[in-house]
Amino acid sequence: MKNILIPTDFSKNSKNSIRYALDLFQVTPCHFFLLYVNVEGSNFTEKPAYEFGTNILVELEPKAINQKLNDLEKFITSISSKKEHHHFTTIREQGYFLSSIRKHIQEKEIDLIIMGTQGASELKEFFTGTRSGDVITKVECDTLVVPKKAKFQGFKQVILPVDFEMAYDDATLNKIANYITSDKAHINLLYVTKSPIPLLEEIEVLQKHLAQRLSEKLMNTVSFHRVVSRKVEDGVHSFAEGLNANFIIMISKDYNLFQKLFLDTTVEEVSFDTSIPLLSLQG
CATH class of the missing domain: 3.40.50.620 (HUPs)
Structure with a gap:
């Protein structure tokens, strides 16, 4: 079984990367790990969200993020056709983006990371090209970057x-x-x-x-x-x-x-x- 990590910010572009992944591996047994990391995304250097006190990300985190994760699970169910060989785990945590990625790669023996580009969450601009570029160049794991609106239609x-x-x-x-x-x-x-x-x-x-x-x-x-x-x-x-x-x-x-x-x-x-x-x- 292939273990795939998909960082998400709940944006349309992020959801599109999930859809692309399901279509790409429609006949492949996979365990998809959907990861939301609560960080301050506008700075060039990473900082854990809890350093920002009453930052809006922290204020909305407990209830709103749980609801968004539940909505994401419903979205996946609606497009996955309930394939028995596809398994999903949602993960929510607070801290450093790249550190979280690296940790889950090791713990869950991740084979591939799939990320969207040019996405923006409703809470804070987060899922930018810089993020996917950081993963490609600073994390030792195969990475698939899915551009906005890309659809899997087979490889020609x-x-x-x-x-x-x-x-x-x-x-x-x-x-x-x-x-x-x-x-x-x-x-x-x-x-x-x-x-x-x-x-x-x-x-x-x-x-x-x-x-x-x-x-x-x-x-x-x-x-x-x-x-x-x-x-x-x-x-x-x-x-x-x-x-x-x-x-x-x-x-x-x-x-x-x-x-x-x-x-x-x-x-x-x-x-x-x-x-x-x-x-x-x-x-």
Whole structure:
């Protein structure tokens, strides 16, 4: 059974990430942990809510949050079709956001975190891109970022940006294979470069080798593409739009793809700007 952690702020976008998760894993046995963390979300540094005395979050917490959690359970029941292989646990706690995430990853052996982007709760702006970016870059767990209004309609065109300075081991490729279960999906290996000069022979060898290894792991068509762009996020976005892609997979090991090749770019920029669900895998 897959253990999935879904932080929630009860916003529409947060609920959409739950809906996306249920559709994505509709035939997979899962235990979904829905986590609400009562924190002050407007500051750049994390502070536990109880430091703010009569802060509105604290005043509304006991009764209002319980009601919101009950409403969330009803919402899940209404869209889950009561699948016997789906189990749900709601968690409410007060404290640090990332600390809570890390704690539950360890305690509940979480396989995947699913988060929405650009959400805002009725109590306080909380579930922002910064939060999902923090989880991607500061928490060691695979993370799926679901943009606002994204709907799961199966995978047809999947983009995998590649960094040939990073080794892709079998464990990482097996992770990709576990998510891409439909043989109808086309896997597009995307190499973004700043210069249009011909690729080095060793790079061409590496891309052919990676495509071959992926083809052995997946029953999918795999192709290699090169895009010239000053910034990797611009290259990914333009390619994704032209392809009408509906899923992006990124390997976040050491963040090599962004920090080594494109110094001024981070995985956060891509996750915040894209309108396509993005899966960040720990390599």
